[in-house]
Amino acid sequence: MGRTVLILGGGTGGVVAGHVLAKVLPKTDRVALVDRSAVHLFRAGLPLVVTGRRRPEDISRSLDSLEKLGVQFIQAEVEEFIPENKAVRTDQGFLSYDSLIIALGAEQELSPGPSSVYNPYDLQGAQQLAQELAKFRQGEIVLFISGLPFPGAIAPYEIALLVDAYFRRRGLRRKIRITFVTPESRLLEFASPYYSKKLRGIMEKRGIRILTGRQVHSLAKGSSLVLSDGDLPGDLFIGIPRHRGPSPIRGSIIADPSGWLIVDPTTLSTSLPDVYAIGDAAGIRSPAGTYIPKVGFFAHYQAEVVARNLALSYANKKPRFRFVGGAKGASMLASFRQGCFVSADVYATPPKVTLSSPNPLAYLTKMLFERYWLKAWF
Secondary structure (H helix, E strand, O other), X not given: OOOEEEEEOOOHHHHHHHHHHHHHOOOOOEEEEEEOOOEEEOHHHHHHHHOOOOOHHHHEEEHHHHHHHOEEEEEOXXXXXXXXXXXXXXXXXXXXXXXXXXXXXXXXXXXXXXXXEEOOOOHHHHHHHHHHHHHOOOEEEEEEEOOOOOEOOOHHHHHHHHHHHHHHHOOOHHHEEEEEEOOOOOOOOOOOHHHHHHHHHHHHHOOEEEEOOOXXXXXXXXXXXXXXXXXXXXXXEEEEOEEEOOHHHHOOOOEOOXXXXXXXXXXXXOOOOOEEEOHHHEOOEOOOOOEOOEOHHHHHHHHHHHHHHHHHHXXXXXXXXXXXXXXXXXXXXXXXXXXXEEEEEOXXXXXXXXXXXXXXXHHHHHHHHHXXXXXXOO
16 A cells, blocks of 8 residues: 655745655555645745736646646645644545654744735735725835844845835935834844845945834834834835744644644655655754745755655665755845845854845846746646
């Protein structure tokens, strides 16, 4: 009888794991992917939805399309993790597994506040924000990070730069003030101070005011952000939500006190046999002690490692693949024509991250990757 590999989550890590397993496992083994949504969302495209450059259908694909590869898709909400029975409970019933890959991502929390607060990390919030920006003609826009860590390590900076570019294109930028608020001691906190200073220079050159080391306490009804050192008024607020580990697993033996899942940093295995965690749900710390960035290209590489090692293990061979914490070729959009290349080696001591100056090639690279991802993986 074949074995069952159950994948929880249809984001980047889950999709890659499903693809690889369907190719390398015998057909007698079952690969099943569970997600509460029927649609995979290419989250790297959300900043372009915010600024009206993408429609939801441009960055969405049906998870049903994985069926043609031999990956069973189950639309269900994961409610409980039952490791002693090698099972999970969903709103559609119980699912058992021989091996489990947890790729549920991070859960979002954005504190309630005035109606002018928008979450660009959510598709509906991104659409609503796009509508508001289209009507906005003058005033103060405040983009704030609610807490650390946040997925998409460069996304908040990218959103701020694209909002700036959006209003420059409309000829309204001189009437609009943009303030970026973060609890980070410096921008790009996981990089060296040199690249933090470089990113700050890129943003300040575009007229974006930066407030670092600010804790957001609440959102007052009088349209102001209550910070650790006073109130910051604004006319439109863009809030990067607080993120936590997935609730069905958060209280389990494999979760740390913050709710992130504890894994071996190279194999992504947990302390439970046959259970792995990848992507944003995993709480992997760098040699410096901080969580490594929660980004899509890390989830991709981690999924490859877990899937290929599982195939070797099932074939009674020694698993040999390792996640090394490095990536090259990623891009952060700096405008609608330029981007910055980003590379990372987060397992180095100290971690190494580089950021190029804005250039057209980095922009083109990101656009081509989006097209590749949405075509090749679906």
